[in-house]
Amino acid sequence: MKLWLGSAAPQAPEGMGDDCSVLKAPQAKVSQLVTADPVIYGQHFNDALSPEQAAAKLLRRNLSDIAAMGGKPTHAVICLALDPSISVSWIQRFYIQLGQEALANEVRIVGGDVSTADNFLGAFLTLYGETLPDTKPLLRQTSQDGSPVFVTGSLGGTIFKKHFDFTPRLAEGQWLAKSGLCLSCSDLSDGLGKDYANITPTGGTCEIDCSLLPISRDAQTMAEKSGKGPLYHAFNDGEDFELIFALHPDTDLAVFLSDWKDEFKTRVSHIGYIRQNSGTETTRLTLLNTTKDFAASGYEHLR
Amino acid sequence: MKLWLGSAAPQAPEGMGDDCSVLKAPQAKVSQLVTADPVIYGQHFNDALSPEQAAAKLLRRNLSDIAAMGGKPTHAVICLALDPSISVSWIQRFYIQLGQEALANEVRIVGGDVSTADNFLGAFLTLYGETLPDTKPLLRQTSQDGSPVFVTGSLGGTIFKKHFDFTPRLAEGQWLAKSGLCLSCSDLSDGLGKDYANITPTGGTCEIDCSLLPISRDAQTMAEKSGKGPLYHAFNDGEDFELIFALHPDTDLAVFLSDWKDEFKTRVSHIGYIRQNSGTETTRLTLLNTTKDFAASGYEHLR
Structure with missing residues (x-):
């Protein structure tokens, strides 16, 4: 396994080979970030995906969580748990790709286990x-x-x-964390219809103007x-793995959008606002400029 | 899940609830230690074990790896991946016990995922x-x-x-790390017949006097x-989860054993020595005071 992972897998004791891996603790005053998500055959992938694609999905869906905190990945x-009948070729291709993806993202693979x-x-x-020096992690509920x-x-x-x-x-999340303008951020894994709630604090509603939504060609x-x-x-649909984020209310949006375009080719869309509910109102999602049918369906999905 | 884990699971953002958990990096100049082992039904446990026993085994087998490095566990x-038919009661009992075991060992459970x-x-x-301040991790191949x-x-x-x-x-491993006398340490998970090699460096043999072995009643x-x-x-047999360790050759063994007995009720047995092989000799295990039958069997197992 270690061989297949290539130079993404450091030598022991930092890498595999002792009872534990031994890592230098970060020197700067940073926060460590941790996330854990699997890919399971029949749930997150099937025979339509090659081992390379399964490996890419595994690492990238976890990287997306680090991105949502404005952090950079480290290790x-x-x-792996697998049936003994699974071919060595499948396993080898999976690890080789995982190693290459890790290397491209400066992730060291320091430990592991294989069980049948x-x-x-x-x-x-x-x-x-970890967070970048002098930045704070982008939390969810602080818009x-x-x-x-x-x-x-x-x-x-x-x-x-x-x-x-x-x-x-990742680059976008780190830039947002450095900007100081971003109050709240999350990634879209279960779909906007669910994950809008991640950045909508208790007592607030997320007001989305559906005419501003960036709808993909594949959605069409x-x-x-x-x-x-x-x-x-x-x-x-879910599994967009895009960022949803909320800025400080005083942000100059024209400047923000212009700075973004100077930095990234990645599209960014201003889709709405966080609003405080008044009195006993408990609305969590407000959809503007939508058809009645869709709104009903959207709400059904959410409840 | 978080509820069942009780006070072993801290609030977000340190605990579950955001895209990542956010941990303060260690302040002192310590090394971080990482290990990962699963328990899988049919492999590491079966219906003979209660959910509490499976949870205990899961945490303890990982704690044993931290112990083998002379470290203390942190988080x-x-x-979990499980069939939808598994009862809520099983899952609840598993998490409750895991939380209690974690709390007893000062382990915070900061993240997790449940998949079907x-x-x-x-x-x-x-x-x-992490290692204790001013101690180094106990590696395997440095006897x-x-x-x-x-x-x-x-x-x-x-x-x-x-x-x-x-x-x-854990206490024994930490004490060994602090003593400065221990050159090499590992835990016995696959049995002494395999794991002796962990603390036997390349070009050396582990000479074990079988008359000195602490044989359990259950082995009898x-x-x-x-x-x-x-x-x-x-x-x-394996799964002993005891420590095997090698001290500095100059150690005063009488003093060491006396200090150990002052500190621990845990039995400790001096079972042999690491020897450098001479010339082209490639023996890895030398057994003294054993029956011919066993020696043959032992060697068979090892090759």
Whole structure:
């Protein structure tokens, strides 16, 4: 395994080979970030994905969580459990790709375990990262009344390809953390229809102008097949792995958007605002400029 | 899940609830230690174990790795994958016990994930620890010619109970790291017959005097059933989760043993020495005071 991971896997004792891996603790005053998500055959991938694509999805979905905190990834531990009948070739291709993806993202793979398990194939990654010096982690629930809300990229129709072939928004998350303008950030893994709540604090509602949503071409294609409309797919397909974030209410949006465009080719869309609910109101999601049918469907999904 | 883990699971953002957990990096100049081992139904446990026993085994087998480095545990991430038919009661009991074991060992459970998987039940733990201030991690391959070799506790017959009901030798490992006398340490998970190699450097042999081996009562019981002799079981049963360690060759053993007894009730046995091989000799294990039958069997097992 260590061989296949290539130079992403350091020598012991930093890497595998002793009872534990031994890592230097970060020197600067940073926070460590930890996330853990698996890919399991039948749940997160199937025979339509190559081992390379499964490995890419595994690392990238974890990287997306580090991106959502504005951090940079540092190291990972990978535990595999698999049926003895799974071919060495599959395993080898999986590890080789995982090593290459890790290397490209400056992630050292420092530990791991391989176990047998009947009729099962799953890979469990624990990914560590850290905040950049002099930045704070981008938390979820710290947006304010009047915070403008943005998403990166475009949404929906991810089943065609994007659910495994996406770019974690690491550079964008780090830039947001450095900007000091971003109050709250999360990544869209369950779909905007659920994950808007991540950046909507208790007592607040997320007001989304549906005419501003960046709907992907694949969501349009899905809509032609399903008849449910592109908005439905943009809200509910999930696995977009884009960032949703809320800025300080006083942010000069023209300057922000101009700075963003100077820095990134990645699309960014201002889709709405965080609003404080008044009195006993408990609305969590307010949709503007949408069809009645979709709104009903959206709310159904959310409850 | 977080509720069931009780006070072992801190609030977000240190605990679960954001895209990542946010941890303060260690302040002192320590090394971080990382290990990851799962328990999988059908491999590491079965219906003979209660959910509490499975949870205890999961945490303890990882704690044993931290112990083998002379470290103290700090935090853990737990990923569960399970068939939807598994009862809520099983899961609840598993998490409650995991939380209690974690609390007793000052381990914070900071992250986790639960996935469904058909016909599968497995729990994957990544455990972090750190070295004590002013101590170095106890590595495996750093013993010397003439290093006396010790094991804690007694060996073999672990299938009866010890494979899940054991005490990780954390206090002993930390004491060894602080002593400055210990050159090399590992834990016995695959049995002495395999794991002696962990503390035997390249070009060396581990010379074990079988008359000095601490053979457990359960190994005696196993031997009565199997006819293979108690030594066979002490070497080959595995899952002892005791420490094997090698001291500096100049150590005053009488003083060491006296200090140990002042500190611990845990048995410690001086079972042999690390010897440098001469010339082209490639022996890795030398057994003294053993029966011819066992020696042959032992060597067979090792090759």
